[in-house]
Amino acid sequence: MTIARATLASLLAATALAGAASLPALAADKPVIALSNSFYGNDWRRQMVDSFTAAAEEAKGKGLIADFVVLNGDGSVPQQQSQIADLILRGVDAIAINAASETALNDIITKACSAGIDVIAFDSLLTADCAHTLGFDFTEYKTEQAKATIGLIGDKGNVIVVRGVKGSGPDEQMYAAQMAVLKDHPNVNIAATVYGQATAPIAQAAIANVLPSLPKIDAVFGQGGSDDYGIAQAFEQYGGEYEGAMPVIEGGGSADFIRWWAAQHEANGYTTTSMNTTPGIGGAAFWVALALSDGKDVPKEMTMPVAVVEEANLGDYADMPQGRIVSPTYTQEWVDEKLLNAAD
Template structure:
């Protein structure tokens, strides 16, 4: 099924993609290791999630049709939690904002009683604590952007055993019973290598920028890069840096190593908010800017548009997936038929369609508007 869905998504057009921005303030990607609650969870003395009925209310949702035109959702007293392993870059902040925006809409419409957001420091232990607190709070569903594909499994299993629905997204986990919303990470890595190889005639020096340490997206993209580069023996990886999907971190790490490197012909980024950091590092060093794989951020797209004749590929995951995870969890709670494995399409930008993204606002990413209707049609039902 996963292969079928992946094939469909790679082929589908992203003409419906919109510019996504959630008012992230100054756009800073500085780390924040604190755990923050956005809304108050249910009292710990409330009925455990395992004892609750799937449909908390049979009341007609017609009064709130503006919040959900799908007809799937009914008014209910659900509480949904977001366990986010890392809050140290702009992408993660906008993902959390997308989740919060969707949850606020659902709460105003009466579809949920409350929600809670907890942000971690990119350690497994902090996320285990998050999930345990959600279990103790008797939430009905947990959306997880995970620090590790496997290290959380025993704790997540406790949530499943308690009757809590679990949706892992973007950085997913490998555990039966968990609903997953993934991106074609290995394909992203492969497409980046193939593009660079084509532009360089299969020969040149490449720098690879890694993503968030230990997370599934970084592992998948890196696996795609290393597998694809085997097809081009004259394409050499001369340096790897850990950019943590952060423009600031990427610029810092590249600035450290550039003086010791030979000519660099291409930079393959993590495609998650790091590309403009690579641009800044080369411009600051006074070196010629090579091919830099973009990440669909406004900063990179606007820079690219200012460079007449510059050719590259920009692609990346969509921070609006925070909303997609929320709506999927709520659809599950409302009894909608949701497959366990789902994929989210990746927008691709080339010189041919670059002009479509003119005028992006700072701090935004290319991303669809993940309404519940969009999620059902393009993610949930597309995976069946």
């Protein structure tokens, strides 16, 4: 297939592309699998893309696929719509999509399905009927973490709520879960709500901007990605009443935060909670997409586990490389056993 020069140029501007020259001609007997990732601006998303790429390279090396495509966006619906339209024209066999919106992409996804392309929406999901979904139970785990955090501050005090990637499904679900818990604890006051975009520098700046106008903060509700470490840095830089008396900051599984927590725990017994969705889902999504393209029986809805770090296993993660998020690697065998055959 010949790809128009203008289409190719616009695609490459937003794309990390594997084997572009051969797409999709090599797909005659082996599938081409694509990733459409709506947002690339934090550690979690970058690690997720790395996990998808590692799985795809493994599969390509084994001759299981002809090639793969990775497209990263800026968080906007229009750009992701354009990505999907390009993938339809290219005739890829399956698309794994981390969506910018649960609903706004449904029309273009329905067109992809009508073109015979299998779609697996993961992490930030779609509501299109034709798409399979691989998600996390954001409501369950954020409810559990919020309750644990409130318990650590004695069911009273002032808290800051740090939201995640604006407009995303996970942000809406996690925020709703936190608000439902707080509604049942009237002695816990929300002193401020900010957006951290699940990113350390943005979360740090957002907290630093509001701290001077707030009463003493007892806890901070976060959403992960790497916002936890940015929040901690903001309080450390502010100093004052927080020196040696940091608030309970919800951990989101980032290595920098866990290393900080381990040092604080050793110095003064600091404790908190850490729960996070695992960026290794990118690899799991690839294997599910391959299973779909191979015609295997795949459940319509699947749920991934979350990672938990607590005092009992804190030492296991204290030496993680910087810039990483706690996550296992999900192999093809794990996906077959835990997702595809879970109901057997």
